[in-house]
Amino acid sequence: MRAIAAIARKDLLVELRTKESVPAMALFAVTTFVIFHFGLDRDRLEGELAAGVLWVTLLFAAILGINRLFVAEREQGGFDGILMAPIERTSLLLAKAGALLVYLVALELIALPVFALFFIEEGFWEAVPRLAAVILLADLGLAVVGAMLASIAVHTRARDLLLPILLLPLTVPVVIGAAAATKPLLSVPLETSGVGKWLAVLALYDLVFGLLAYAVFDFLMED
Amino acid sequence: MLLTTAIALVFFYAPNDADQGFVQKIFYVHVPLAIVALIGFVAAGVMGVMHLRTRDDRWDQRSYVAIHMGVIFGVGVLATGAIWARASWGKWWVWDEPTLVSFLIVFLLYVTYYPLRYSIEDPQRRARYASVFAITAGAFVPINFIAVRLAESLVHPRVLNQTAGDMPGEMRLTFLVALAGMALLYIALVKLELTSKHARYELRRLRRLLEEEDRPSGAAAQPIATVPAKPN
Numbered sequence: 001m002r003a004i005a006a007i008a009r010k011d012l013l014v015e016l017r018t019k020e021s022v023p024a025m026a027l028f029a030v031t032t033f034v035i036f037h038f039g040l041d042r043d044r045l046e047g048e049l050a051a052g053v054l055w056v057t058l059l060f061a062a063i064l065g066i067n068r069l070f071v072a073e074r075e076q077g078g079f080d081g082i083l084m085a086p087i088e089r090t091s092l093l094l095a096k097a098g099a100l101l102v103y104l105v106a107l108e109l110i111a112l113p114v115f116a117l118f119f120i121e122e123g124f125w126e127a128v129p130r131l132a133a134v135i136l137l138a139d140l141g142l143a144v145v146g147a148m149l150a151s152i153a154v155h156t157r158a159r160d161l162l163l164p165i166l167l168l169p170l171t172v173p174v175v176i177g178a179a180a181a182t183k184p185l186l187s188v189p190l191e192t193s194g195v196g197k198w199l200a201v202l203a204l205y206d207l208v209f210g211l212l213a214y215a216v217f218d219f220l221m222e223d
Numbered sequence: 224m225l226l227t228t229a230i231a232l233v234f235f236y237a238p239n240d241a242d243q244g245f246v247q248k249i250f251y252v253h254v255p256l257a258i259v260a261l262i263g264f265v266a267a268g269v270m271g272v273m274h275l276r277t278r279d280d281r282w283d284q285r286s287y288v289a290i291h292m293g294v295i296f297g298v299g300v301l302a303t304g305a306i307w308a309r310a311s312w313g314k315w316w317v318w319d320e321p322t323l324v325s326f327l328i329v330f331l332l333y334v335t336y337y338p339l340r341y342s343i344e345d346p347q348r349r350a351r352y353a354s355v356f357a358i359t360a361g362a363f364v365p366i367n368f369i370a371v372r373l374a375e376s377l378v379h380p381r382v383l384n385q386t387a388g389d390m391p392g393e394m395r396l397t398f399l400v401a402l403a404g405m406a407l408l409y410i411a412l413v414k415l416e417l418t419s420k421h422a423r424y425e426l427r428r429l430r431r432l433l434e435e436e437d438r439p440s441g442a443a444a445q446p447i448a449t450v451p452a453k454p455n
Contacts, residue, residue, distance in 0.1 A: 148359070152339070152352050152355065152356065153339075155343065155348065155352070156339060156342040156343050156352075157342040157343070157344065158338060158342040162335070162338060162339060162342065165335045165338065166332075166335050166339065166356075168331075169328050169329075169331045169332035169335070170332060170359070170360075170363055172328050172367065172370070172371075173366055173367055173370035173371075176370050176371065176373075177370065197373075201369075201370060201373060204366075205366065205370070208362065208366060209359075209362075212358070212359060212362055216275070216355045216358055216359065219275050219351050219354070219355055220351070220352065220355060222348075222351065
């Protein structure tokens with residue numbers, strides 16, 4: 001437990017001092033919103049289109065952050081240090097997933113208001129509490145799966161190239177669940193029916209892949 | 224053998240579908256291919272678990288070949304599926320059929336197995352990572368099908384009961400024979416590929432042995448003939 005906290009704290013401290021990943025992710029997200037504005041030629045979004053734009057953007061921004069977190073660690077020899085320390089390997093997974101979760105929440109704290117400002121007419125703030133639940137569950141899944149796949153990808157020759165193509169198909173259920181849960185919340189007028197079911201799907205995904213990652217992670221960190 | 228029977232049954236025994244006619248017969252290729260490929264993927268995951276448990280490279284090889292054949296079958300599934308869709312729905316691809324979409328996602332995921340596998344040099348690490356991938360992806364197959372099905376069933380609940388439920392007897396028999404034939408074909412191909420991989424590996428090992436023996440004893444060394452030849 002202390003090891004997890006220490007590693008996560010280290011990552012967050014590095015991020016606070018260098019301000020490398022989260023600002024880049026946020027900037028990427030905002031730029032992507034602008035791109036979507038031109039690509040779709042729409043001033044205002046609602047319902048499924050809004051949900052789609054939001055989640056695609058968040059997912060791609062997340063990939064940027066996940067890659068950074070692991071490639072930087074590898075480049076600076078952090079993995080070797082952690083492997084030499086007398087701690088459980090799995091704490092690395094949990095710490096990285098925790099740090100990623102913080103990254104993602106920080107990203108969304110910036111990206112969501114901008115999204116609302118750009119695309120949403122009104123009634124956004126009423127949806128926020130429920131939206132927060134959707135986002136948290138989706139973030140959890142992204143963080144766990146992202147941490148696991150990134151620790152695979154970072155040890156290959158292709159490194160950061162491999163992560164997106166591994167991660168995107170595996171996170172399709174997250175996008176399905178999150179987008180479907182977000183769609184009624186961003187509809188005009190606001191709806192809440194059907195959100196619960198999708199929250200359950202997201203929670204199930206988090207649970208299954210959380211356990212799976214926990215089970216296999218030891219094997220990724222052996223030498 | 225079984226496959227031949229299946230083909231014969233498909234063409235001579237099973238009745239033509241009432242509203243789809245002859246084209247419906249692609250069903251006997253398409254559906255068994257898909258089922259076998261998916262089972263193969265899940266089996267590859269189980270083999271991945273076996274590899275991580277026993278550290279036996281043969282399990283990794285099996286898992287790899289199972290995925291490899293699954294992907295090849297997957298290409299067949301997508302191709303026959305597209306032909307069928309074109310014939311019966313008038314489009315090469317439709318998005319509102321959950322099975323199609325889930326299969327495509329699974330297929331895309333498994334295609335990434337190759338870049339993953341070939342970009343790790345250390346053989347032990349490669350085997351381990353490939354196994355982890357096989358396990359993760361194997362667990363992903365059912366989850367993905369659930370999620371996609373849920374997503375689509377909001378609009379198209381009818382597909383939920385579209386399974387083999389109401390097939391007439393002759394069709395079902397043909398289908399089952401075709402399924403069994405396809406499964407055997409898959410197993411045979413996996414076996415074949417494994418044997419050839421093993422043979423190639425053996426050959427490389429023997430050749431290396433030969434070279435090593437050649438070097439110290441110079442030209443025309445005698446012990447060449449004593450290298451144990453393993454029949455494959």
